Amino acid sequence: MELWFSENQTKDQKISVRVLEVLYSGKSNYQEIAVYKTAQYGTLLALDDIIQTNEKDEFIYHEMITHVALNTHVNPERVLVIGGGDGGAIREVLKHKSVKKATLAEIDDKVVEVSKKFLPSISCGLEDKRADIQICDGIKYIQEHRNEFDVIIVDSTDPIGPAVGLFSGQFYKMVYDALKDDGIFVAQTESPFYNVDLIKNIHRDLKELFPIVRLYLATVPTYPGGLWTFTLGSKIYDPLNVKSFEDIDTKYYSPEIHNSAFVLPPFVKNIINAR
Amino acid sequence: MELWFSENQTKDQKISVRVLEVLYSGKSNYQEIAVYKTAQYGTLLALDDIIQTNEKDEFIYHEMITHVALNTHVNPERVLVIGGGDGGAIREVLKHKSVKKATLAEIDDKVVEVSKKFLPSISCGLEDKRADIQICDGIKYIQEHRNEFDVIIVDSTDPIGPAVGLFSGQFYKMVYDALKDDGIFVAQTESPFYNVDLIKNIHRDLKELFPIVRLYLATVPTYPGGLWTFTLGSKIYDPLNVKSFEDIDTKYYSPEIHNSAFVLPPFVKNIINAR
Structure with a gap:
């Protein structure tokens, strides 16, 4: 069988x-x-x-959803990950020595429990003493925190089911308010082949809030179409102008990949430039 | 049903x-x-x-297997495509005005026939008067031609079945001899997730012939894992040092993508650097 x-x-x-x-x-x-x-x-x-x-390809997604923003910020100390109950994003965030506390706001305790049990190489970051695990609705959590985070990462499921509210303009406003004056937001924003309208809408919504909004790419074999987008909104720091990169152990991310990930094929550029 | x-x-x-x-x-x-x-x-x-x-994602593969080499060569006039019976590579090659003749050496006339009938948007290049279609064994064809081509492109199927000989060191020697003194070779060289040994061997074999050997990447949704490698061998011109790009209409390739495609994630770099 x-x-x-x-x-x-x-x-x-x-x-x-x-x-x-x-x-x-x-x-x-x-x-x-x-x-x-x-x-x-x-x-x-x-x-x-x-x-x-x-276990095999997680390094790509987790490195790329974290290190781009963490290296763009000059001194990230307080980081919030919304979703990401598997712990992979927290593990990567904690590779940055400047980080004093990394909060996970995951709605589903069962995801955390199952990941701790069956995916220890991914969830290991959750055991770090700088990790602060909050089982809660990320939207509520963010409403209760103002001007607090250097970096907020939305490591969500697709925009159906529990994650749907994490892709809205209202939510991005709350994220903006929860960030400090030089804060950075980043989210996984789906496939440039299959989610064109979604990417376009997110970009437009973030442009209304953040002076710097940039799309970048990585390829994840187990995600539809392979090619995946991340959208970053920043109040001050430009990811295209990073002066110094922290020396961290990675398999996909590197300072060169950081920069080349923002080089978009024309068909992707058209998604965010089209009106 | x-x-x-x-x-x-x-x-x-x-x-x-x-x-x-x-x-x-x-x-x-x-x-x-x-x-x-x-x-x-x-x-x-x-x-x-x-x-x-x-029809939907072919532009990625066909643009990336052609324009990188064609723009690296300062004046590509004679181009040979081995395999590529669908005509997509020839269509892209012929976007370069310098090209006087683009030869297709395809072993299977049925592939050409079927592509002409059912995939006209891809095979259209085969109707161009600069296209020279040879139904023949690419290995035999290349043995009969010396010092003739500016660019040779191997647009083959996977290294099983009819294409297996197109991935061997002996074949690369014939390719080298069929190229002019400033010629460039490029081939699709499979997935960095699933074909690690193959990529390593090709790189090693080409290094024994060409002074400049470089691996580059593109993401093709319908290929295993999405992320795909191409390996380029060049006698003189370095693809990382292209001074002028021809202005061509593309959806994935651009001068910026040309350069960023050579930026390899550490796990891919390790494939070709490991001994």
């Missing part, structure tokens, strides 16, 4: 990976959670049947 | 696309050929059940 996990990446496209063992399968208050041992990607976490992370 | 085409991208991973109509299915002397009308990618060509090209 062959066991395969399939994700409907779009209504017309699927990715399937061979499953060696179902390590966990259950329903939390927010979503279906499954952990598979796969032949291709090692242990893999799926939420509502969408691949979130896996 | 739902119709899906599935490709085994590796033995542990599949991609599936919804098929609206099977436009062609047959067996040539070399391979199984299928053309599907798909919901996600428009018309799609598969050889031996491996996606080769499709």
